[in-house]
Amino acid sequence: MTSQLVRLQSKDTDLILRTEPAEILYFGKRLDLDEITEADVMTIARGVSNGSLDVDTPITLAAENGRGYFGVPGVEGHRNGYNWAPVFTTKNVTKTDRTLVLEMEDHIAKLAFKAEIETDENGVFKFRNTLTNLGEGEFTVNRLAVTVPVPEYADEVLSFYGRWCRELHENRVSLKHGAFTQENRHGRTSHEYAPYLVLGTPHFSQQQGNVWGFHLAWSGNHRVRADVLIDGRRFAQLENLYFPGEIQLKQGESHSTPWVYAVHSEDGLNGMSLQFHNHVREHILHFANKERPVHLNIWEGVVFDHQPAHIIAMAEKAAEMGVERFIIDDGWFIGRNDDFGGLGDWYLDEEKYPNGLEEVIGAVKKLGMQFGIWVELEMINKPTKLYQAHPDWLLELKGYDQPEERHQYVLDLTKPEVFNYLLERMDWLLGTHNIDYIKWDHNRRLVQPGSNGKAAVTEQTKAAYRLFDELQKRYPQVEIESCSSGGARVDYEILKRAQRFWSSDNIDAYTRQQIHRGMSYFYPPEVMGAHIGGSPCQTTHRRFSIDYRGLTALFGHMGVELDPVKESAEERAGFAKYIALHKQLRPLLHSGDVFRLDHHDERTLIHGVVAKDKSEGVVLISQLDMPDYKQMGKLRVPYFDPQAVYQVKVLSIPDYIREGKAGHLMKVFPQWLLDCFAEKEVTIRSEWLANAGLTIPVLDPQSALLLAFKKR
Numbered sequence: 001m002t003s004q005l006v007r008l009q010s011k012d013t014d015l016i017l018r019t020e021p022a023e024i025l026y027f028g029k030r031l032d033l034d035e036i037t038e039a040d041v042m043t044i045a046r047g048v049s050n051g052s053l054d055v056d057t058p059i060t061l062a063a064e065n066g067r068g069y070f071g072v073p074g075v076e077g078h079r080n081g082y083n084w085a086p087v088f089t090t091k092n093v094t095k096t097d098r099t100l101v102l103e104m105e106d107h108i109a110k111l112a113f114k115a116e117i118e119t120d121e122n123g124v125f126k127f128r129n130t131l132t133n134l135g136e137g138e139f140t141v142n143r144l145a146v147t148v149p150v151p152e153y154a155d156e157v158l159s160f161y162g163r164w165c166r167e168l169h170e171n172r173v174s175l176k177h178g179a180f181t182q183e184n185r186h187g188r189t190s191h192e193y194a195p196y197l198v199l200g201t202p203h204f205s206q207q208q209g210n211v212w213g214f215h216l217a218w219s220g221n222h223r224v225r226a227d228v229l230i231d232g233r234r235f236a237q238l239e240n241l242y243f244p245g246e247i248q249l250k251q252g253e254s255h256s257t258p259w260v261y262a263v264h265s266e267d268g269l270n271g272m273s274l275q276f277h278n279h280v281r282e283h284i285l286h287f288a289n290k291e292r293p294v295h296l297n298i299w300e301g302v303v304f305d306h307q308p309a310h311i312i313a314m315a316e317k318a319a320e321m322g323v324e325r326f327i328i329d330d331g332w333f334i335g336r337n338d339d340f341g342g343l344g345d346w347y348l349d350e351e352k353y354p355n356g357l358e359e360v361i362g363a364v365k366k367l368g369m370q371f372g373i374w375v376e377l378e379m380i381n382k383p384t385k386l387y388q389a390h391p392d393w394l395l396e397l398k399g400y401d402q403p404e405e406r407h408q409y410v411l412d413l414t415k416p417e418v419f420n421y422l423l424e425r426m427d428w429l430l431g432t433h434n435i436d437y438i439k440w441d442h443n444r445r446l447v448q449p450g451s452n453g454k455a456a457v458t459e460q461t462k463a464a465y466r467l468f469d470e471l472q473k474r475y476p477q478v479e480i481e482s483c484s485s486g487g488a489r490v491d492y493e494i495l496k497r498a499q500r501f502w503s504s505d506n507i508d509a510y511t512r513q514q515i516h517r518g519m520s521y522f523y524p525p526e527v528m529g530a531h532i533g534g535s536p537c538q539t540t541h542r543r544f545s546i547d548y549r550g551l552t553a554l555f556g557h558m559g560v561e562l563d564p565v566k567e568s569a570e571e572r573a574g575f576a577k578y579i580a581l582h583k584q585l586r587p588l589l590h591s592g593d594v595f596r597l598d599h600h601d602e603r604t605l606i607h608g609v610v611a612k613d614k615s616e617g618v619v620l621i622s623q624l625d626m627p628d629y630k631q632m633g634k635l636r637v638p639y640f641d642p643q644a645v646y647q648v649k650v651l652s653i654p655d656y657i658r659e660g661k662a663g664h665l666m667k668v669f670p671q672w673l674l675d676c677f678a679e680k681e682v683t684i685r686s687e688w689l690a691n692a693g694l695t696i697p698v699l700d701p702q703s704a705l706l707l708a709f710k711k712r
Contacts (some may be wrong), residue, residue: 001090007036008100010123012275013264016041020090021067022102022115023058024149027125027212028264049231059235061102061115061129062088063147071229072179072237075113075131076143083109083139110135112254123263124279130256133249141247145223145239146260150199150212152232158198158269159224160518162191165506165539167487168518174202175234179227183241187410187446187457189219191488196522197224197236198272206269206596207638213265213272214238215522217492218258220461236262243455261492269521270595277524277594284495285527288436288477292500292526292557292590293324293370294579297439300538301563304331304338306352310565312363317564319367321572322579325559326364327372327439332357335384340407343379344386346425361434372437373429377422378464379408379444386421393418395460397450405444413463414451423470430475439502440468442484468497481529487515490523500529500557507533507561508540509552510702513605513622516556517596520607526590530556532575534567544702546571550578551620551652551704555589555607558582581651585618592617595639601628603701606635614641617709618651623699627665634693637709640686645712648672648682648694652706657697670695683712 003020009030016026016036025041033040046056053068060067063074066085078084088104088111095101098120104113112132119125127146133139157180159171173180182197184190195218198204200211214236216222221241228234238260247255261279265271296318298311306328315326334349336342348357357373364371380387380394387393395412396402402409411418429435449457468480482494483502490501501523504515512530519528530553535543538561553559560575567575582589592609599606603625610617617640623632640646650673656664658677672694675682684694689709699705 001092004093005036005038005041006093006095006100008098008117008119008125010119010125011121012266013119013123013125015117015119015125017100019093019102021058022061022088022090022104024061027148027262028151028210029266052231059147059149059233060088061147062086062104062113063145063237064088071227071235072145072225073143074129074145074147074237077131077139077141079109079135079137079139083111083135086111086113088113105134111139120279120283122278122282123265123275125262127260127262128257130254131249132254133251136251139249140245141249141255142242143239144247144255144257145237146257147235147237148212148214148260148262149233149235152234153201154199154210154212154234155228156200156202156204157226158200160194160196162194162487162518164191164485164488165504166511167191167504167515168194169514170518175199175226175228177228179225181223181225183221183223185221185241186488187220187449187460188442188484189489189491189494190445191486195222195224195238195491197226197238198269198521199226199234199236204268205598207598208268211265211269211272212236213263213276213521215261215276215492216258217261218461219464219489219491219494220457240458243449243457246455246458258493273521274593276522280492280495280524280527284492285499287499288479289370291586294322294582295325295327295372295529295531295557295559296323296564297327297329297531297559297561298563299329300533300561301566302331304336306331306349308353308355308360311360313565314563315360315364315367315369317572318560319369321560321564321576322583323369323560325370325372325437327374327437328360329374329439330376330441332373335381341381341383343376343381343408344384344411346375346429357433365434370436371434372439373435374439374441375426375429376441376443377426377467378411378413378442380411381408395446395449395451395456397448397453400448402447408444410444410446410449410460412451412456412460413467414456414459419463419467422467426471427474430471430478435478437479437481439481439483440498442489465493465497468494472497487519490519495523495527500527502529503556506537506539507531508537508542509544509549510542510624511540512552513624516552517605517607520594520596524590525555525594525609526557528556529559530554531559531561532578533560534562534571545654546574546578547652547654548702548704550574550581551622551706554578554582554585554706555609555620588616588618593639597635597637600633603627604632608637610639614644615711619707619709620704621696621699621707622704623701625701627698630698632696632698635696635707636690636693638690640689640709641711642686642690644686645683646686646689646709647712648676648684649708649710650676650705651708652704654700654703654705656700664700665698669697673697
């Protein structure tokens with residue numbers, strides 16, 4: 001077909017392509033041009049340098065090596081050793097206002113390649129590629145990726161790494177030559193390497209710089225890559241990572257990449273986040289209960305020691321504190337007195353619950369709270385009735401001694417009998433009990449994940465999606481939290497089936513400040529499980545004030561993790577204080593625009609939320625460690641209405657400052673703060689706040705200040 005120029009636009013972004021060969025020519029700021037012409041794109045046509053092929057080689061949507069492109073291909077595979085270097089020709093183009101589909105074919109290799117691109121009103125572009133085997137014999141797919149070029153000045157990469165109890169920390173590298181590659185082979189999204197990637201201008205920050213953000217919506221193995229060719233061209237590449245022989249297509253069969261979500265922002269990481277958050281809220285999330293209820297999870301309070309009378313007493317104290325959803329965690333089913341047994345035997349332990357779950361559920365409901373329960377459906381312990389009856393139900397390679405993790409193994413969900421068994425048990429649990437919510441855990445990485453001898457991570461992941469989907473179809477009123485030893489299964493594809501993520505098993509307030517920041521780049525606060533824990537913290541044994549713990553949990557989907565019966569009245573009052581504050585601010589926090597502020601001291605984290613109509617906002621200043629300087633500088637917030645005046649109020653501040661005591665790190669506190677304490681009205685013009693600012697008092701390590709701004 002004749003090559004043509006195609007343009008997809010969002011509010012602030014332009015994507016311009018040539019259809020043959022299928023190449024992205026521009027992905028960036030929206031252009032104030034009515035149309036794009038051949039004369040326009042002629043100015044960016046590449047020449048041919050010495051030491052190259054005699055013709056220019058584009059980075060097409062398929063990124064084919066067969067064209068003479070020497071970078072990482074978007075398609076790798078073969079048909080019994082043949083048809084391994086395809087070159088695709090565009091046969092058909094279908095475009096609407098928001099979507100573009102290019103259908104291509106290689107008649108020699110007998111392969112079809114389809115590229116789908118969609119955009120929305122928020123600036124998010126979605127990419128997905130599909131490969132189809134048109135020929136006889138199986139075609140083995142080794143790689144199928146989404147490849148998106150970025151400008152040559154995007155030479156800094158931000159990626160995200162972590163571990164159990166320390167998820168989503170930032171890693172920055174300069175990309176001048178070669179490639180940055182990050183792979184996950186854990187069989188789930190993983191703590192270690194998240195499927196996100198940000199490229200941008202050098203030293204891009206929260207508020208400044210051109211950035212391109214990418215999110216691979218997939219809950220299994222993956223590879224993300226940022227590459228620089230020797231001619232200076234740069235691109236991002238994201239893909240599902242396949243084990244050998246995992247994807248084999250018979251004639252007529254197809255396989256698709258996961259969706260890749262991409263945005264461009266001229267306003268640094270804040271602009272990127274705003275686009276992602278708006279898209280998630282408008283196109284991914286579906287809540288049975290729009291207002292996110294405050295949780296209490298009993299795990300840290302009782303672990304496996306389930307006594308209904310005590311749990312009911314916990315529920316009574318929880319209700320007094322303002323909790324709205326009460327969750328029984330691990331330990332309610334037969335054989336589950338520790339983590340050595342029980343998984344797979346999803347039958348009630350009648351010794352622990354002689355009157356059934358209904359006794360506790362009824363008490364919780366009578367107190368006006370929703371009821372939730374924990375499951376880990378994909379897992380099995382060997383000391384169970386299920387394993388004794390069905391040892392062949394494991395996801396494994398026969399003959400090997402597979403190592404355990406938390407004394408458990410993985411069920412092969414691709415087997416219909418396994419899938420149906422889990423559905424039957426969940427029909428009993430959800431169909432015969434008044435349950436509003438399940439916490440769905442996944443505590444095991446996949447070692448030798450084989451089904452009938454073949455690698456099966458992709459099919460296992462798809463089967464898990466089908467199980468989520470079927471349960472949501474049967475029980476649409478039941479909300480689901482995705483948990484995987486904390487934040488190891490966190491991505492947009494699982495979010496289509498869940499309403500909440502458990503961000504981390506670590507609710508240490510210091511570490512959670514940084515985990516929450518990592519999550520905030522891609523997820524709005526209402527999906528981020530953020531709990532106030534006891535002191536000392538169960539995982540780190542560090543102690544923090546209730547104020548620091550409460551403020552750290554404030555900006556997410558709040559919960560608490562404790563046994564309120566055992567806590568002092570003073571401690572329960574502290575929990576109640578921050579639950580009430582969260583409820584007061586919840587309409588703003590779960591609908592407004594999230595921002596993070598650049599600060600000269602990396603020990604100081606500042607973030608906030610401003611209402612869509614700019615009528616109000618809140619800002620949290622968190623001091624992680626000893627400040628670098630004697631003074632902390634100014635708070636400058638450029639996200640309010642520039643023509644307005646705002647009243648400033650202190651919602652929470654360390655007691656030693658509120659009481660005006662000398663000592664700690666300050667002798668005299670800023671005048672505006674003293675005026676607030678004296679109940680004098682403090683106002684500030686938005687333009688002044690954005691540029692001159694508001695002096696920040698010097699805070700002790702592990703303390704925080706919460707400010708509210710209200711338009712006058």
